Amino acid sequence: MRTKYRLGIDAGGTFTDFVLAEKAVGTRLFKVLSTPSDPTLAIRNGLALISEELGVPMDEIIPNCDLCINGTTVGLNALIQHKGAKTGLICTAGHEDSIEIRNGHKEDGYRYDAEYPKAVMLVPRYLRKGVRERVLSDGSIRTPMAEEDVRAACEFFLKEGIESVAISFVWSVLNMDHELRAAKIVREMMPDAIITVGSELYPQIREYTRTSTAITNAYLAPILKRYVTAVDGHFRQLGARQPVRYFQSNGGLAVGQMMSDRSVYAINSGPASAPTAGLHVTRPFDKKNVITVDMGGTSFDITLTRDGTTNLNKNIDFLRYRIGVPMIQVETLGAGGGSIGWIDDTGLLQVGPQSAGSDPGPACYGQGGTLPTTTDANLVLGYLNPDGLVGGRLPLDVEKAETAIREKIAEPLGISLEKAAYGMFTIVNASMVNGIRRVSVERGYDPRDFVLVCAGGATGAHITALASSMGITQIVVPKLASGLCAFGQIISDVKYNYMATCPVRLDNDEAYARINTLFRELEAQGLVHLKKDGFGKANTKISRSLEMRYVGQVHECTVEIDNFEINAKTVDRLKKAFNERHEQLYTYSEPQSAIEVVNLESTLYGLIDKPDAAAIPKGKGSDAALKGTRKAIFTLDGKRQRVPVYEGAKLGAGDIVQGPAIIEEVTTTIVVEPHWVARLDESGSYVIDYKAKA
Template structure:
């Protein structure tokens, strides 16, 4: 929270509430207001960043979706672009389609690349499909027709028929969600939007209602994946544009911090290092402006392998996933080597040191054992960490099998994470024809500052700014 009159900044942190994330948001807002003796009615603006959309896709916790597409394009999710992220892997895995084949429907119609109608839409077939969906438990429908970005009339007519047959069902058409060339990416983006929309609108409704109950009389704005903001009414229609909402807000904050820092060495070049509970991401900021892209992949099968995820065609701040997060679980692979992630303990049960029943060693447990975290001052002293629980799980899962002391095992976990993140950040800079040593690191996220110094040393960075 920032005071616009004097520029003072206030912050608080609370644990995530996985069953209902809005409760955690409200708890945090109430806490920061009560701590600083400020009434909710005095708030002028509320901007919310969230990872809810990305997590729903990654964890497959979205709604049941049906797809309506042009005749002959029912299997576009599997066909994709026919590119392979690993040319020689005979057993290459791809993300399972969000819409099963049973719920993909074709309708006779065709629009040419110039927008001219080649085959008129068969409305009787659309009515049959609409009635079949209406009698099912499908929550949302994605409509993506060939070349609809040039002529959306067929998609709009399908939406009218669907809403007539099932007034309560959610319908997303690709010419609204992403009116651009590229049938595979456009279809994928529309499906993902429909997949998360029911859950996201319910979340948004709960959140806004609870804000109003608190006495907040201002509209809610949300952070977009490209670093901009959008009104809650628009976010409720196109939630897929918020897939990188949380990390994008952090990058914007890092760029703002750099502008007010007296620093002549980096000429505005920043390596924004964001390490949260599940993953770590990096973003290069040049001359105070983050790099942007028009494509993004979510739910990758293999970290760092482009093409192994679900493609989205949305404007985003270009961030790459470079490693694990504080809640990522450490384990031994088949060769007896320490690996960290991608599985995460999350907030429930969380790391063993939380005392909520976690039985697996995490990065946070290792950091606590090494003294990077204070057991009696976590979250400003609001949570007491159990260092003995951390020692027990690290001993049982890593130290004893490898014949190491608990401290050495914790250091091995810590170093494994740092080394992989440092290498990934350096490679990302090289791919952009940049030298990583020309950048100043600004760490964000819950675990970012804990690992920032060691990673900066590995990258030979001359300056690190920790807000």
């Protein structure tokens, strides 16, 4: 850290987390309720809380921050709720319906479901305007663009009050002239509109993916622009000397202007930092296979890292919209502390995906909520402190939680309150276990080969139960678990992805030269951006990848490559890497078959220095942290047993807690179920190991 502080902010559906790193002191975690109607209000509330607890005015803290980083769900929420900007599409005439045809198939899992509803179109049919033009697959122009069509579209968009315009023509990735000319006309006629040019945002082959990505970007751009403008303005008022950085879905940081222009990179902004944080907290234990799970108030996010590398998704359906740009692979479920328990038409108990959120929140919050939630169940089960969460700043009402579960679940099912609460706990766990299986077992990974890292404020109450269900024998729970994504932000690097299409066979010098030239051009662009961000060559890193396939295949796979000149002498290295990757993904390879490149990508990193970690002092034994006992339920019969409760702040390095037990940190509660043993490491994480029955 170059200055005294570094600040990370992660805005979730229920809580907004703040992690403040202070040089030579360590990190502090703060939480406030999110304000979905005005996300900047939660930021102001959080900054006020930090100022109050430190006894230092915010206008003294912010100017002394080398980085202020914001992960936001603004884009994600707008997409989920279909509350983006009114958007128009300008496309090649005859291709107005490509985003609705969707390559002729439904999403995986619903392909043969005739009753599955079609996706809501972000741009309705009447706002898609075709333009007469045609570029061929070799980049030559067959039909010049009819500029009058573009002008007619603009006139119509002006009457309709369009805020944002997406432009995407067929084969524009091989000749951008028509798209760029159309964009110039739109700027002249619609100076207030935000414009997304498909071949600039996602310059790769596949018209449907490019058009859908451009539309999604355009749909979110005005929302992100207003948000970024408000946040940047607030931090400038507080004296910020560096621009606010925003966390991107690709796992890196970017300045506000980049997030406004490339809003599609903000969709998974919040949970995308989890893998970085997960690897960081497991590094002292030399673990590189990590599954990070984050249960907040609204959702449950899962990421998997194998051998230190986290999977990136490209060209996927996200919330039913095809997104081409790289995104950290995150499995998201509607399973959080606020997930509502309900009984379906067949009389079966369900939990989620509906959530009580932060307003009104769980019944036990006492803010008007009357529906039973996961948090209410955990309170009834004895896992949570009835005196309140977040150090008592969020009081809990046990009576309201019991009433909600009894009236909505227990009495309709004819079971006891305790069994109803444990049933909710079990069902939400089963949903989360299924999610973990999807990122591990269904992708060929054995979860028993991984460490389970606990993130999110609600996860600690479920973490040992989840590990037991998956056969995982080691868990890492950092003291900063409830704000782990915010912590992940302050240790992440600036990251930009640059892509180009390059359809060539790997069999001639002209193809090799073209690949080399494109890589150099992309990286030159990235280095300019990084230089503007204050990064020199010494703290810059470049990685490359190619999308390759055997000639005749429909789909390609991404192959990471080293930075070397490609020529007749080195091309065998590319082919070998592709064959190995193909076999890893599909269990076979064809070394004798011809190989072609489809797209290429350069990823440029601006490497930031990491804040120092303060070591936890040696403990005096867990008895020194014992604060009392509480009756808790660990079995379906609903029987309560008295278990010790430990104050996490009084535990020291080396202290051991035998399950069953409960450890109360200020912002999270860790339930150590029977047959599990927790040890606090000096790095600030609890290592919880399974001890088989004797």
